[in-house]
Amino acid sequence: MNDENKNKRVSVELDSSDVLSTLNGLVHFLFKEALEENNELVEKDLIQVNAYCLSVHSEMGQPVLILKATERDLTLPIPINPLEAGVTLAQSNKSVAPVSPHKVTSALLKALGMTIEKCVFVEVKNSNQYVKLFVNGHPKVRTLKFKAEEVLSLCLYLEVPLYTTKEFISCSRVMIAEIDEQRKELINNPEIFIKNHLYMN
DSSP states (O other): OOHHHHTOEEEEOOOGGGHHHHHHHTOOOOOSSOBOOOSSOOGGGOEEEEEEEEESSOTTSSOEEEEEESSSSOEEEEEOOHHHHHHHHHHHOTTSOOOOTTHHHHHHHHHTTOEEEEEEEEEEETTEEEEEEEEESOSSOOEEEEEHHHHHHHHHHTTOOEEEOHHHHHHHHHHHHHHHHHHHHHHHOGGGGOEEEEOOO
């Protein structure tokens, strides 16, 4: 590299129309208030929730599955990826024959004598929501932990009971509000996306 070109830089700008798609794949938001997993879940604190609706065109720029408490006026928003949203929508359409990629998983679990007893929302961390699946029928594994957006369509297909807590709902609402504010700031200030790279000969 020549000395005269050593410190040269070029600017690459992203058009504001590309911001939302960029956010979904490349930008990781910082969530100030995390909810750590509690290994001693108290049954009386658990609130059962069911799928209520799916918002495909949300302000967050990604689909959001809304879960609603069965006995209380509480809702839990769960941002999910487009693939999970598509599977969830396909499974919920009762007017046609059920179509789901989870049929094989269901048959495999049945053949192995295994069931998923329940799915409990346990942790909010780094703008991700986590669940713990309680498994029956396996000699060694009792629980498995996943990102919520990775397993909800499976749980809905298998009709696995979903549980959460008031604390998880509150923390999730704060998380989504913070992410929404950060998205708006980035959309309103596209200059944030200007990237400087060293010019290489």
